[in-house]
Amino acid sequence: MPRMPETVAALQRGAVVRAARLVRLDFASGSRFLHQGVGPLRTADGTVWSGIGELGQISDIEQAVVPTDGAPSLTLSGVDPGLIAATLAASSEVKGRPARIFDQHYDESWNLLDAPRAMYVGLVDRMTIADSGSTATIAVSLLTLLYRRRRPAFAYLNHASQTKLYPGDQGARELAALVQRTRPWPNY
Known part of the structure; x- marks a missing residue:
């Protein structure tokens, strides 16, 4: 039996299958659910994932047990410089916290196909900020679970x-x- 029976069946029928990349960051103050798209997105368990739009980016994920390229990173560009202080203050609640990246498949009408599939599980390492004057870029680097x-x-x-x-x-x-x-x- 395949891991994603509904997705595989849709592909075999020749239907359009859409994929959304989901990121769950478990901070000390609570979990953040984000996706690399625009607007809210709902999964089968009822979780609503907030879109980061064109401003956000998730680097490629290597599927090896111990990645040779390092772990993925998450970036958010065009951030209001007023959030920089809040981001720097939040580093104590971010370091070493769990981070998970999922793929969720939908049909052409954005109806759910299967449950989200975990693509990466790791820990948040550090947050860096690049300030260019009117906007800033916040980058979150992740670590694999085997880094120690x-x-x-x-x-x-x-x-x-x-x-x-x-x-x-x-x-x-x-x-x-x-x-x-x-x-x-x-x-x-």
Whole structure:
């Protein structure tokens, strides 16, 4: 069974299938639902997605498990410079928050076909602002969920780390004696 049965069936019939790119940003103050079009757009679950029109752009999304080109970025041009201060103040509620990008398919009359399909899931990294005088451009860069995969462990499994985290705990006291050694267990 295909992942998108209604979309595939419409394409097999030769019908026109429209696609909309949806972005869900889960900020600390609440979620924002945006789409790269004009006006509101409704999905099957009743969510209304606000259009960012011609001023917004979503970069290409690489479908690899670990993208080589980096993660996608979102830009919004033609922003009122008065929003710059609010954007800079909002960086504390944006950093490390979930971001999801979906594709939603519609027929020629903009009737829903299937549920939105997740194209990218990641975290918001940082927001940058380019001010050109009368308007500004806000760019949001995203990170993949695997960006911390090479980060060292928070602590080592040894007696010193264990007693630092849990004073008085003696559970890791004999671990050093077990390195490169086979301990018979159970001992009857």
